[in-house]
Amino acid sequence: MSVTDDQLVRDALLGRQDAYTGLLQRYERPVFSLIARLIQDPGVAEELAQETFLKAFRRLDTFDQQRGFSAWLLRIAHNTAVDALRRRGPQNLGIDPGPDVTGSVLASSDPGPDRQTEHRLLIRDLAAALVRLRPEHRLALMLRVQEEQSYQRIAYVMGISEGTAKSYVHRARRRLADEMRNTGWGSATDQTRTRNTK
Helix, strand or coil: CCCCHHHHHHHHHCCCHHHHHHHHHHHHHHHHHHHHHHHCCHHHHHHHHHHHHHHHHHCHHHCCCCCCHHHHHHHHHHHHHHHHHHHHCHHHCCCCCCHHHHHHHHCCCCCCHHHHHHHHHHHHHHHHHHHHCCHHHHHHHHHHHCCCCCHHHHHHHHCCCHHHHHHHHHHHHHHHHHHHHHCCCCCCCCCCCCCCCC
């Protein structure tokens, strides 16, 4: 039987280093993933993930078991990333969509160079548009669309009401659509790009 989060927390509070290591190994990927969705710079996201664990381990005695360790930790990660965004500003953050997105483009059913170029431009513009969203809207949208999280879970991780979570996702989708239209991309049904590329 695997060790529960609560048991690892109890052992960590007793000073067992292997318990801290267990929590770190269990949650380093989800924490990094959440932060990277807000920051979109792997190097900065890695630093903020480390900062998140330092904060969590220092405040481990405040953890409320009824809330669940995962949600408690992800909320700390969220707050850490948002604080970083406020300090640095979006202009200082990268907009690389990452290898998963690039891979999906290269795996397109239409391998022609023109189509691949169009897809790369779309990804570039979409990534840039995502960066221009308010951080909380971007995170809510990514949790909903990419992670397929419920609004209840999004609300808890972000420390907001479920209604606010729904509002964030709706506003993010609307703003993203506006941003894409403003950069020359038509509706999802359009097959022709109206924007002139340089």
